[in-house]
Amino acid sequence: MSQSLSSIARFSASDLFKGKGQPGGRVAPFVAILLAVTVLASAANLLLPESSPFYVSTYTITLLGKYLSYAMLALAVDVIWGYCGILSLGHGAFFALGGYAMGMYLMRQIGDRGVYGHPELPDFMVFLDWSELPWYWLGMDQFWFAMLMVLAVPGLLAYIFGWLAFRSRVTGVYLSIMTQALTYALLLAFFRNEMGFGGNNGLTDFKDILGFDLQSDTTRVALFAITALMLALTFITSHWIMQSRLGKVVVAIRDGEARARFLGYRTDNFKVWLFVYSAMIAAIAGALYVPQVGIINPGEFSPINSIEIVIWVAVGGRGTLIGAIVGALLVNYAKTRFTAIMPDGWLFALGALFVLVTLFLPKGLVGVYDQLKAHFAQPQSKSDESSTPHQESAKEASV
Amino acid sequence: MSALENLTAEGKELLRRDQVWPFLMPKQQAVDVSHQVILYVEGLNLSFDGFKALNDLNLYINDGELRCLIGANGAGKTTLMDVITGKTQCDSGTVYFGQNHNLLERSEPEIAELGIGRKFQKPTVFEAHTVFDNLELSLKTNKGVMPTLLARLTPTQLDRIDQVLEIIGLKEQRFMLAGALSHGQKQWLEIGMLLVSEPRLLLIDEPVAGMTAQETERTAELLTSLAGEHTVIVVEHDMEFVRSIARTVTVLHQGSVLAEGTMDQVQNNKDVIEVYLGEEA
Numbered sequence: 001m002s003q004s005l006s007s008i009a010r011f012s013a014s015d016l017f018k019g020k021g022q023p024g025g026r027v028a029p030f031v032a033i034l035l036a037v038t039v040l041a042s043a044a045n046l047l048l049p050e051s052s053p054f055y056v057s058t059y060t061i062t063l064l065g066k067y068l069s070y071a072m073l074a075l076a077v078d079v080i081w082g083y084c085g086i087l088s089l090g091h092g093a094f095f096a097l098g099g100y101a102m103g104m105y106l107m108r109q110i111g112d113r114g115v116y117g118h119p120e121l122p123d124f125m126v127f128l129d130w131s132e133l134p135w136y137w138l139g140m141d142q143f144w145f146a147m148l149m150v151l152a153v154p155g156l157l158a159y160i161f162g163w164l165a166f167r168s169r170v171t172g173v174y175l176s177i178m179t180q181a182l183t184y185a186l187l188l189a190f191f192r193n194e195m196g197f198g199g200n201n202g203l204t205d206f207k208d209i210l211g212f213d214l215q216s217d218t219t220r221v222a223l224f225a226i227t228a229l230m231l232a233l234t235f236i237t238s239h240w241i242m243q244s245r246l247g248k249v250v251v252a253i254r255d256g257e258a259r260a261r262f263l264g265y266r267t268d269n270f271k272v273w274l275f276v277y278s279a280m281i282a283a284i285a286g287a288l289y290v291p292q293v294g295i296i297n298p299g300e301f302s303p304i305n306s307i308e309i310v311i312w313v314a315v316g317g318r319g320t321l322i323g324a325i326v327g328a329l330l331v332n333y334a335k336t337r338f339t340a341i342m343p344d345g346w347l348f349a350l351g352a353l354f355v356l357v358t359l360f361l362p363k364g365l366v367g368v369y370d371q372l373k374a375h376f377a378q379p380q381s382k383s384d385e386s387s388t389p390h391q392e393s394a395k396e397a398s399v
Numbered sequence: 400m401s402a403l404e405n406l407t408a409e410g411k412e413l414l415r416r417d418q419v420w421p422f423l424m425p426k427q428q429a430v431d432v433s434h435q436v437i438l439y440v441e442g443l444n445l446s447f448d449g450f451k452a453l454n455d456l457n458l459y460i461n462d463g464e465l466r467c468l469i470g471a472n473g474a475g476k477t478t479l480m481d482v483i484t485g486k487t488q489c490d491s492g493t494v495y496f497g498q499n500h501n502l503l504e505r506s507e508p509e510i511a512e513l514g515i516g517r518k519f520q521k522p523t524v525f526e527a528h529t530v531f532d533n534l535e536l537s538l539k540t541n542k543g544v545m546p547t548l549l550a551r552l553t554p555t556q557l558d559r560i561d562q563v564l565e566i567i568g569l570k571e572q573r574f575m576l577a578g579a580l581s582h583g584q585k586q587w588l589e590i591g592m593l594l595v596s597e598p599r600l601l602l603i604d605e606p607v608a609g610m611t612a613q614e615t616e617r618t619a620e621l622l623t624s625l626a627g628e629h630t631v632i633v634v635e636h637d638m639e640f641v642r643s644i645a646r647t648v649t650v651l652h653q654g655s656v657l658a659e660g661t662m663d664q665v666q667n668n669k670d671v672i673e674v675y676l677g678e679e680a
Contacts, residue, residue, distance in 0.1 A: 246548040248532055252525045259523045262484060263596065264511035264542045273544045 027239050030322055031232045038228040042221045058217050063336065065224035065292045071328040072231050072285035074312045078324035079238055080278040081313060083247065084271060085254035086171075089306045090179030091282050093186050094154040096300035098283025100190075101153060103203035103296040104137060105146035106214075110207050123205070124198045134196045143210055150287040151280050158279030162272040169268075171257075180303050187301035202297025209291050220292070227288045231325070234281050238321055241277070250274055311354045317364025326365060430497035430514065430599060437462040437600060437630050438483070443492035445478060445654075452478045453489065454654035460600075465626035467641045468634045470651035471674070476634045477520060479651070480602045484517050485510045496600070508542065516598035520605050520634075522585035526578030530569050530588055533577050534560045537592035559595060566621065567591035582609040590621070600630045607640050619643045 041064060044056040073095050080086045112119045116126040120133060139145040161182060165175055193199035212219040241247055252260045253267050260267050290296045299305075309328075316327020331353070339346050361368055413420075430437065438460040445453040453475045460466055468476050481487035483494055485507040494502040502510055511517075525533050538556055540546070552560075564570045567587040572580065577588055586606060593601050606622070607615040615637070623644050625631050635641050641648065641662065648665045650657045658668040665671055 241548065244548050245535065245550040246544065248528060248536055249547055251527055252536055255525050255527050256523050258486070258507075259519070259525065260536075261507040262486075262511050262517050263537050263592070264508045265536075265547075266506075266508045266542070269544050270547075 026322060027236060030325075031236065034228055034232055038225055042225055045217060045221055058220050061217075061220050061224050062292050065220070065227045066289060067329050067332050068224070068227040068231050069285045069289040069292070070309075070312070070332050071325040072227075072234055072288070073282050073309055074316070074324040074328035075231070075234060075238060075321060076278045076281035076285065077309045078313045078318055078321060079242075079281070080274055081310065082318035082320070082324065083242060083254065084250045084274050086271065086275065087173075087176045087310065088179045088275075088278075089176045089303065089310065090181075090183040091278070091309055092303075092306035093179075093183035093301055094158060094279040094282035095286035095289070095305075096183075096186070096190075096296065096298075097154040097157065098150045098286030099290040099296040099300060100197060100203070100286075101140075101146055101150040101283075102287035102290045103206075104140040104149075104197075105143060106206040106209060106291060107203050108137070108141035109209065110205065113207055114205070122198070122203070124193075124201065125196070128193060130196075137196065147287070150283050154279045154283035155276050158276045159272060162275035163268075166268040166271040166275075180306070183301050183306055184303050187298050187303075190298035190301060198297070200298065202295060202299075203290075204295040204297070206291065206294055214291060214294065223288070223292050227292070230284060230288060234284070235321060235325065238281075242321070246270070308350065311350060311357075313364075315353060315357050315361075315364055317361075317366030320364070320366045323364050323366035330365070431499040432462040432497050434498065435461050437464075437497060438632075439493070439495040439498075440479070440483070441493045441495075443479070443482060443489050443494065445482065445487065445489040451654050453482070453492075456492070456651075456655050458649065458656060460630060460632060463627050463630055465622065465631045465633070465644060465646055467645040467648045468632060468651060469636070469638075469641060469648060470657075473653075474651040475654040476651055477604060478654075480517065480604060480632075480634065483510075483602060484515060511596075512542070514597070514599035515602065516593035516596055516600070517602045518586075518589045518593055518604055518606060520608070522582065522589050524577040524580075524585050524588050524592065526576065528577055529574050530564070530577055530580070531560065531573045533588060533592055534563060534595045537595045539596045563591045563595045566594065568617070583611065583614045586610060586618075587614075590618075594625075598629060601625065601632065603631065603633045605635055606633065607635065607637055615640055616643075 041056050041061060044052075044054050045058060045061050048055045073091065076094070077088060077091050080088050080091075107122045110122065114123040114126070116123055118126045121130060125133070140149070161179075165178060170178065189195055190197050190202075191200055197203065206214050208214055209219065209223075212222070214220075242250070249260065249265055249270055253265070253270060257267050286296075286300075308331075312328040312331045313324045314327070315331055316325065317323025331350075334353075335346060335350075338349055357364065363370075436459050438458070440456060440458040443453045443456040444451070452473075456475065456479065458479075468479070470476050478487065482489045483502060485502065485505055489503065492503075496502050496510075496513055496515065500513055502513075502515075505513070525536065528536070535552065535556075538559070540550065540556075561570075564573055567590060569580075569584060569588060569591065572584065577585065580588060586609065590603070590606065593603075603622070607618050610618060619640060622631055622633060626646075633641075633644070645662050647659065648662050649659045650665055650668075650671050652670075652674050657674065658665050658671045660668070
């Protein structure tokens with residue numbers, strides 16, 4: 001009895017640092033690597049001369065920042081798909097909404113430096129002959145308010161959507177189709193000039209953020225570093241949530257929703273909560289993405305984007321937070337390289353990748369890694385297990 | 400004039416200081432079993448596309464009783480459990496838990512919270528979780544989202560889980576994944592999940608399907624020991640098993656009660672021999 005108590009106490013206290021053998025459990029090493037790379041890349045950009053072989057160009061820094069915000073987006077999808085079994089094919093919508101909120105703030109920062117030189121109205125509004133700001137643009141010149149909107153708008157949308165869908169017990173492929181429809185509807189809406197979000201062209205020509213020039217190296221490095229920090233933060237938070245009893249309930253809902261309901265869990269509340277949490281992570285990712293790439297347009301809502309995210313997660317290994325991040329980084333790196341060599345071939349390559357992963361790596365790259373590790377470290381891990389009969393070793397076989 | 404008087408009287412009634420307005424009454428109340436009956440099922444009707452799954456079904460279960468439901472396939476046993484636990488809506492009739500809880504207007508989680516636990520026909524445990532986690536999730540706790548997020552196991556709860564692990568004989572397998580258990584062990588784990596939640600009423604659907612003779616015997620012992628403190632309703636096809644545990648048996652046939660009594664009474668009942676036992680003989 002006391003033995004089991006202590007083993008559980010030990011597990012919860014040290015899981016952040018140990019978590020070995022459990023997929024997605026390697027939190028501390030991963031965060032350490034992420035932050036070390038961030039610091040090194042930033043220093044290499046800011047401190048080294050351009051002629052140095054170790055110099056990291058600002059282009060690379062921005063690219064890395066972009067990848068990291070994609071990784072965060074993948075994390076968001078993994079939380080809802082990998083752990084709760086809700087295949088959302090519309091997370092691009094939350095990402096884009098977060099991006100638009102950030103974009104609106106950046107637009108307002110342009111002030112009278114626009115092409116038309118209007119002190120308040122963004123260029124596209126002047127072009128449309130609008131005489132004053134629409135009500136929903138008010139307040140967006142305040143950074144804190146814009147950041148609040150980054151979380152509030154996608155969060156509210158996710159809440160309403162989730163509440164309606166989960167309460168009516170829509171699940172499986174029907175829910176996926178609805179999420180696709182959601183993002184497609186938003187795509188069409190944001191294409192319209194009358195919406196007041198710049199229509200087809202979206203929001204662009206940003207000048208500065210919080211007074212810092214967006215083109216300068218230091219701002220770029222800072223944005224990259226903040227993205228890395230936010231990724232680490234959301235990763236740790238998500239890990240903590242998934243280790244808590246709520247995480248166990250979420251997995252229980254994935255594997256047997258009716259059973260969970262008969263145990264007394266109001267499963268729709270749990271699903272809505274997790275959906276909103278996931279949407280907010282996606283929105284933060286979008287808000288970090290926009291100042292780095294310098295544009296947000298309705299293309300971000302396109303259904304294909306949301307499907308791509310799912311592929312990142314599948315490649316990395318769903319149901320493991322680390323897998324989602326690794327998958328997003330690798331696939332996007334491959335995309336950058338591949339589109340440079342053969343621009344037209346990328347979609348085929350992506351499709352082939354998805355088929356191959358589904359057929360041969362159902363647990364993704366993390367699954368392969370764990371298998372290899374288990375294969376090579378078998379005699380050692382056996383003696384390990386006998387001394388501490390941990391939940392982890394059992395959990396390894398799962399997911 | 401009298402209308403006005405009525406109105407003022409009603410108003411006074413509404414403002415009585417010694418009473419709480421009905422909608423302000425706390426919903427969770429102890430189950431009222433002052434008449435020794437814990438479950439009232441009356442005039443239950445349910446049809447699926449013209450097929451009468453339940454046909455004017457009446458059933459009363461006493462507090463602390465161990466009741467067996469038997470009947471051929473399609474007699475409505477599982478459907479009855481579905482209605483009691485809130486999974487299926489019935490067409491007409493009433494289901495009361497104690498005298499004060501109308502189960503028909505409650506959702507599955509609310510019914511579970513009242514203390515009605517259910518074991519499914521096919522063992523359903525959370526296969527990706529360990530045996531221990533399965534039991535932890537079934538504990539009788541506050542099951543809201545935030546309390547669950549911040550939940551920590553208390554020593555009492557740990558004791559309770561250990562106790563149940565002992566009862567269901569899965570102490571050795573506590574950190575094994577539930578998916579890796581044998582069929583019989585899954586059945587036991589699911590019963591354990593019910594026990595750990597300390598229910599008033601247990602609905603157990605085919606507990607010994609797929610169990611060895613020895614396991615069946617232990618299940619019989621367990622269920623008999625549960626009765627008294629808990630109320631147990633068992634649905635089972637295995638007549639040997641039913642005979643070994645049953646005090647009162649209810650025979651369902653085509654959605655209504657055909658006979659009720661001790662095993663011997665039921666077995667000698669003419670109707671029963673005709674429609675059910677007769678087929679087997």
